[in-house]
Amino acid sequence: MSGKPRLEGWTCPAPLRNYPTIVLGHGSGGLMMADLIRHLFAPALGNELLDQMADSTVIDASSMLQAAGEGARLAFTTDSFVVSPIVFPGGDIGELAVNGTVNDLAMSGAEPLLLSAAFILEEGLPMETLARIAESVRRACEAAGVKVVAGDTKVVNRGHGDGVYISMAGLGVIPPAVRIAPGLGRPGDAVLVSGTMGDHGMAVLSRREGLAFETTLESDTAPLAGLVKAMIATSRDIHCLRDLTRGGLAAALNELAAASKVGVEFYEARVPVRPAVRAACEMLGFDPLYVANEGKLVCFVPEGEAKAVLIAMRAHPLGREAARIGTVVADHPERVVARTAIGGSRLVDLPAGELLPRIC
Numbered sequence: 622m623s624g625k626p627r628l629e630g631w632t633c634p635a636p637l638r639n640y641p642t643i644v645l646g647h648g649s650g651g652l653m654m655a656d657l658i659r660h661l662f663a664p665a666l667g668n669e670l671l672d673q674m675a676d677s678t679v680i681d682a683s684s685m686l687q688a689a690g691e692g693a694r695l696a697f698t699t700d701s702f703v704v705s706p707i708v709f710p711g712g713d714i715g716e717l718a719v720n721g722t723v724n725d726l727a728m729s730g731a732e733p734l735l736l737s738a739a740f741i742l743e744e745g746l747p748m749e750t751l752a753r754i755a756e757s758v759r760r761a762c763e764a765a766g767v768k769v770v771a772g773d774t775k776v777v778n779r780g781h782g783d784g785v786y787i788s789m790a791g792l793g794v795i796p797p798a799v800r801i802a803p804g805l806g807r808p809g810d811a812v813l814v815s816g817t818m819g820d821h822g823m824a825v826l827s828r829r830e831g832l833a834f835e836t837t838l839e840s841d842t843a844p845l846a847g848l849v850k851a852m853i854a855t856s857r858d859i860h861c862l863r864d865l866t867r868g869g870l871a872a873a874l875n876e877l878a879a880a881s882k883v884g885v886e887f888y889e890a891r892v893p894v895r896p897a898v899r900a901a902c903e904m905l906g907f908d909p910l911y912v913a914n915e916g917k918l919v920c921f922v923p924e925g926e927a928k929a930v931l932i933a934m935r936a937h938p939l940g941r942e943a944a945r946i947g948t949v950v951a952d953h954p955e956r957v958v959a960r961t962a963i964g965g966s967r968l969v970d971l972p973a974g975e976l977l978p979r980i981c
Contacts, residue, residue, distance in 0.1 A: 847939070
């Protein structure tokens with residue numbers, strides 16, 4: 622699909638050619654909605670399961686579990702995406718929705734397989750913009766090895782949305798013997814991150830506010846399931862994984878520390894941050910530790926496994942800048958402490974609110 626809708630075969634082409642934007646009729650359940658699905662969504666997202674086009678898609682879950690091996694389990698997640706702007710440096714809302722859902726599954730060690738996608742469209746959204754987003758969803762699904770197998774479309778009045786919102790749910794399979802959960806961190810675990818902090822949040826903010834920097838800031842949105850698979854292949858003893866979305870590294874570490882009833886200590890100087898992101902944060906008064914990523918993770922892994930897992934991460938394209946930044950400790954449970962470059966320390970707490978709203 623080229624990213625441009627083909628209008629020639631549509632049942633009601635005249636108003637679409639005169640006004641090539643979403644109108645309320647595209648959510649009516651009638652001919653215009655059928656045309657939107659048949660000529661825009663189906664060419665981009667169609668597959669043998671989605672092509673059932675029923676009220677629900679029938680899947681064979683037993684075969685998925687059998688293929689993974691005895692003791693495999695299902696993982697299920699749901700998320701919604703309201704990013705503003707819907708197109709930003711390095712990606713758009715379609716790619717972000719797929720990657721965000723895939724990454725939530727991967728954080729439990731699951732192999733993502735199936736997605737559902739609900740599109741809430743605002744009256745007046747350009748048809749070409751929607752086609753681009755649908756194509757981004759297709760490419761992101763292809764890169765992550767997943768399929769959209771169910772969907773929905775609704776249209777709201779002009780001024781009652783923001784172009785498009787996407788709600789996705791995802792289903793994956795956790796291999797036997799993999800046990801990864803927020804509450805499994807243990808004192809002595811090494812704390813690893815897969816790359817640089819703050820890339821997505823600063824990229825979205827720069828486009829939203831029309832800020833110009835000497836270096837282009839781009840989102841790091843990416844599917845992390847392949848990286849996690851490589852990590853698990855190296856060690857089946859990974860305790861915790863968390864993707865670094867809203868609230869960034871600071872929020873993720875606090876959530877894991879609270880769930881595991883442990884403390885975390887890390888060195889600020891070891892946390893990788895791109896110079897352009899650091900400069901933008903300094904100029905705008907943000908701490909990179911609190912700025913979101915959409916293609917990075919933090920990992921708690923036993924000390925004896927840490928070196929091998931870090932090597933595996935750095936061998937993967939999405940983990941080349943992976944680093945060990947700290948250690949899980951028994952002291953100060955449920956608290957995160959940063960060791961500063963001048964030898965002091967500071968408490969890194971959960972953010973009081975959302976520093977950058979509408980970034981995912």
